[in-house]
Amino acid sequence: MAPTAPRSAWPRVGAIVLLLTALLSLIMIAFAWPATRSSVHDxxxxxxxxxxxxxxxxxxxxxxxxxxxxxxxxxxxxxxxxxxxxxxxxxxxxxxxxxxxxxxxxxxxxxxxxxxxxxxxxxxxxxxxxxxxxxxxLPADDQRGAGLAAGALPLVLGGIAAAGILTTLVIGVARRIAGALAFSVTGALSLTAILQFWLGSIEGSYWLNAGAVALGIAATALTILGLESLLGAAGLGLGAASMMLLGNPLSGLSSAPEMLPSGWGTLGQYLPPGAAGSLLRSTAFFDGHAAAPHVWVLAGWVALGLVLAALAAVRTARRPAVVEPAAELVTV
Missing domain, CATH: 3.40.190 (D-Maltodextrin-Binding Protein; domain 2)
Structure with a gap:
């Protein structure tokens, strides 16, 4: 009789169900709470x-x-x-x-x-x-501003996807960072072209707009890469969850940071999605006015990601090398 395949214990199944329920509830709160509690204040x-x-x-x-x-x-x-x-x-x-x-x-x-x-x-x-x-x-082709508001999610997902794919398919921290920076440029050129030339959702200098988007993608991707380099899979999950569950709903792109629940809109402007969205709005419609604070926020996240990756590299270099035992010569 063939041996019975091992099965998970029922308590483990129950614990996983509860974990998934908590995760789904967290996602609902993250996305629905800022939208339903938006109001005019300050x-x-x-x-x-x-x-x-x-x-x-x-x-x-x-x-x-x-x-x-x-x-x-x-x-x-x-x-x-x-x-x-x-x-x-x-x-x-x-x-x-x-x-x-x-x-x-x-x-x-x-x-x-x-x-x-x-x-x-x-x-x-x-x-x-x-x-x-x-x-x-707003431009005549997008008088509701729907394209710019919807652009927050692809910007976040682009950075998360870049970090996840690079950590899976590319070996070497330096090569992963180079790949993230290269993708930030190519992804920004593509995303900005769609928003500006196809959808007509933004105006202004294409190159300045692409620069704002590139800085946003780089801030997200490099931060997650740095966390993964230092903490492994836990860092990858932490970075992705923070950008998706906090950064995206708190970006304020669909309304305004001041319309989000008190304090949360301000927090959102210190996260890459919010800073990138506000920066793009400045370059697209206001000749870059009020762009500097958002540039500094994004540059800070880029620097943080690079520092985390550097710390991970130093830690790896200091680990003692594992010496393989010499094979014994066997004489017959």
Missing amino acids: IPIAVAGPPAATAQVAQQLQAKRPGAFDVTVVDGTAAAEKLILDRDVYGAIDVSSGRPQLIIATAASPAVAQALQQVAQALGGAEPAVPVRDLVP
Whole structure:
């Protein structure tokens, strides 16, 4: 009678089921919680005009939407427009002419632009609709900004896939790093071409946009490669899970970092997906304004990945070599 194949114990099966349930719940929380809890809070906007009028508008905003806006008061339309173009604020309520008008930048965030229009109309009360001027609109081919918002996931997956495939198929830390850097360039050129020339979701300099995407892919891929070099498979899983379950849903690309639950939007901007998305928005629509902080964040992640890989290489070099015992000569 043939021997019975070994079977897993039932407690082990139960433990695995519970682990999978916890993992699925974590994925649901990571993706659904930021989306369902998005709201307008601490959105930077400007109010332009004479002191008496701007003070009245600021009071109305606080009364109607407490804590929703972080108001900067300026003395005229030009100053408000400069703040918008420099990405210091998302829009402005301009009362310089006596009657309110709203200045928005849909390219900065369609969700915030829509929220500002609703608030401005509420401020107008029973009067005719408040005029709206879009200072930085989205491209005509993608007026909802869907392509840029959806681009966050391929950017993350590209970095994760690069790290996973390179660690599986390429031997040698230096060669893996070289492969990740090369893929960051080629992948960015391809992804940016699709977004800009096919989908029409972004504008601006193709090369600057590709550079922003390349830096984002490199930050993700090299960080995961560095973790894998130092911690093995656990590092690979930790890096991939962090980028996918934290970085992607907290990137703020589909709404705005300020619309995510308090504190989480800020955290998302310090992770590669959020920093890369904000950097791409700056290069594509705002001539690179406010790009520097995001460049530094991504460069920091690239440097971290390289440092982790270097530490792993040093640790490997210090390990004593295993000496094979010399074969004994056997005489007949």
